[in-house]
Amino acid sequence: MASIRPLSDALGCEITGIDLARDLDDPTFGTIEAALHEHLVAVLPGQRLQPNDFMAFARRFGQPEPHVIDQFHHPADANILILSNVLKDGEPIGLADAGTYFHTDYSYLAVPARCTMLYAIDVPARGAGTTFANQRRAWEDLPADTRARIDGLVCRHHYGNRDDLDEASRTAASRLSAAQQARMDWVRHPLVRRHTHTERPALYAVSGSSFGIEGMDDVEAIALLDDLKAHATHPRYRYTYDYRPGDVIIWDNAALLHAAPLVDMSRPRTLWRITIKDPGPTL
Numbered sequence: 001m002a003s004i005r006p007l008s009d010a011l012g013c014e015i016t017g018i019d020l021a022r023d024l025d026d027p028t029f030g031t032i033e034a035a036l037h038e039h040l041v042a043v044l045p046g047q048r049l050q051p052n053d054f055m056a057f058a059r060r061f062g063q064p065e066p067h068v069i070d071q072f073h074h075p076a077d078a079n080i081l082i083l084s085n086v087l088k089d090g091e092p093i094g095l096a097d098a099g100t101y102f103h104t105d106y107s108y109l110a111v112p113a114r115c116t117m118l119y120a121i122d123v124p125a126r127g128a129g130t131t132f133a134n135q136r137r138a139w140e141d142l143p144a145d146t147r148a149r150i151d152g153l154v155c156r157h158h159y160g161n162r163d164d165l166d167e168a169s170r171t172a173a174s175r176l177s178a179a180q181q182a183r184m185d186w187v188r189h190p191l192v193r194r195h196t197h198t199e200r201p202a203l204y205a206v207s208g209s210s211f212g213i214e215g216m217d218d219v220e221a222i223a224l225l226d227d228l229k230a231h232a233t234h235p236r237y238r239y240t241y242d243y244r245p246g247d248v249i250i251w252d253n254a255a256l257l258h259a260a261p262l263v264d265m266s267r268p269r270t271l272w273r274i275t276i277k278d279p280g281p282t283l
């Protein structure tokens, strides 16, 4: 019997009483999906999953999209990206620093991510969690005149972190090879986005891949995006989740920003990640 409890005033819930390796019937999935739409982050602790179990659960949410960084795909399934700071024979087994700045996944693609899910394999006890910021509430809290002014604007997005373009920095976007870079193009998304499944509006990707606004000069656009980012990442909208081994965590990319931790390289941290495409148009 599933039980749901909120994790903070800002966002997030924990769902217990579900074994994801066995319980994938429609009512159970419906419970998880509804909790995700309401709380934007759902944690299911104490799971024991093989790659095919994790994939079977992920596919209930939609079609997976492998990450552009293809050298760390899981050998059993390319849809699983290995996040890890562990070295084997001197070589990294996974992507160590993945999005250590506020961003939302795949906002640099024409078809962005509906949700991202992680399965925690080996994680430090504290200080290696992901910080989330509730963009639905950040939108709702804006003054009415600001909402009227920005609703309908269209942002220009590209792979990268608007605030840090130094590829040697750990707070820049993960470096791409020349071939991976060649696959990246400019894409367009609304600044205020209606959720594909709930139709509820939220600020969308005001940090990370947003580099401009259509019909606005870049200086004015960046100033507006920076103001919105400062508002949308205020501590009252934030919650940091510290992983435990066996956790499965799912987050809603249409209504959140998130930032991964700057990982202490001396403490092993390995998680599997799957990202699911959003089935709806953003514009």
Ligand SMILES: [Fe+2]
Binding pocket: 098, 099, 103, 104, 105, 258
């Ligand atoms: Fe991310």
